[in-house]
Amino acid sequence: MALTLRTLTPDDLHDFQRVVDAAFLNDVxxxxLDRYGDLFEPGRTHAVFDGDEMxxxxxxQTREMTVPGGGPQPVAAVTSVVVKPDHRRRGVLTxxxxxxxxxxxxxxEAVAALWASExxxxxxxxxxxxxxxxxxxxxxxxxxxPGVSLGGARVREVPRDEAxxxxxxxxxxxxxxxxxWLSRNDAQWGxxxxxxEHDRGGLSAYKYVKHPEGYAVYRVKQDWQERGPRGELHVREIAALTPEAYAALYRHLLDMDLIGELKFFTASDDPVLHLLADVRLALRSRSDSLWVRLVDVDRALAQRRYGSDVDVVLAVSDGFCPWNAGRVRLxxxxxxxxxxxxxDDPDVELDVQALGAAYLGGTRLTSLARAQRVREITPGSLNALSHAFLGDHEPHCPEVF
Structure with a gap:
């Protein structure tokens, strides 16, 4: 039977959530099933049907994402992209x-972003x-x-309602x-x-830390050993308005009794590495987070700011969204x-995937050129373009959506 695609309605929430659970191999x-109702935007959700079966x-999700120098801009936050296990490799995802x-x-929106399961x-x-x-x-x-200032403000553990x-x-x-960073409405905060209980993965309930200029949220995994407690403190989020507040929050968590180690999925340029007297104490590994797609190249390029002046002609290829293909003077x-x-004759050739990778300022176009995803035509143009795209700090999304 032929596959069909349609936009969903509010009545489709439960069926859609069952498909999501099946695709991620979760128990239904x-x-x-009603839990995600406030996050579900039926008019912006598509489903593929095999006959009557979803x-x-x-x-x-209709959200904003902060882009380099341009502040929050509209972003299509792509979520719950799924295919049932018995319908894979049949063109459903396409x-x-x-x-x-x-x-x-x-x-x-001119830009879409997602976290990739694979x-x-x-x-x-x-x-x-x-x-x-x-x-x-x-x-x-x-x-x-030596010399790290924690400021004089008190750090307190507080109830959720106060935090x-x-x-x-x-x-x-x-x-x-x-x-x-993304905008968060009430449902997204929640x-x-x-x-x-099923959100905790065997850890404790959330615990909340309040500083006048920041906060931290964490869970604990208990671990009682013969030589003493070696629990794990799993940080969900730390945010602070000043360096002193950031250091004070980290200090509070690192000095917690009954804990052996702090664990955190954090920004790749988290300053805690440089707060430490011994940088090797911080063990780090990196993994992908945000994947970005320019839906409208012209609008997207104009929505962010750049670190230096540049004038280049880009030859953009886009096999899936051909309206983006062509030559663009940036x-x-x-x-x-x-x-x-x-x-005009192009200075740099690249595809839309390379532009998406560089868009938040964390991936260098010069690195993509070495990976044969970008080609310089006019000598010197690539270095200038790559420098212009760089941001002041590494991009980071503190939540999976």
Missing amino acids: REDR VGGGGV RVMRGQLDDLRDGG AAIYGRFGYGLAAEFARLSVPKNAAFH MPHMRDVYEALRPSRTG HHFADE TVKGGEATAQRVD
Whole structure:
């Protein structure tokens, strides 16, 4: 039977959630099918049907993402992209991506972003690896270097009800300057810090730390050994308005009794490495986080700011969204950009996946050239373009959506 694609309605939530659970090999829990109702945007969710059976789909959350120098900009936060196990390798995912990107082209966001369950999937749909996160592990009582100031403010453990309004204020104050951070509505705040038993993965309930200029949220994994307690402190999020507040929050967590080690999925340039007196105490590994797709190259390039002036003609290829293909003159003056379609000879050739990878300023176009994803035609143009794209800090998304 032929596969068909349609946009969902509110009545499709439960069926869609069952498909999501099946695709991620989770047990279907009928008692939690309503849980994602406040996150579900049916008019922005597509599903593929084999006859009357829903066999795959994908949705979009309407959010903002901070881009280099441009502050928060609209982003299509792509989520719950799934195919049932017995319908894979039959073109279901391609149908979902086709419907989603066609809809975005017609008046939607210029940029889409997602977290990939498997890194090999989304490149063929034009998504590029734009940000990474670090798995960080630091032993208890790790000392800071001499001269680190913790300020004089008190750090307190507080109940969730007291912590949440403060957390939202701090987050909103920081978000316009933190590349990769997303807007959060009430439902997204609730989902990010969901704390039912099945959310905990064997760890404790969330514990909340409040500083006048920041906050931290963590869970604990108990581990009682013959030589004493060696529990793990798993940080969910740390945010601070000042370096002193950031150091004070880390110091509070590192000095926690009954803990042997702090673990954190954090920004790849988290300053804790440089706070430590012995940098080797911080064990780190990196993995991909945000994948970015420019749905409308011209609009997307103009939405962010750049680190230096540049005037280059890009020959852009895009096999999945051919409306992006062609030659674009990117002109940057004083950090602000214009993108104009031209017939001029190109200075740099690249595909839309490379542009997505470089878009948040964390992936160098010169590195992509060495990987044969970008080709310089006019000598010197690539270095200038790569420098212009770089951000002031590594992009980071502190939540999976």
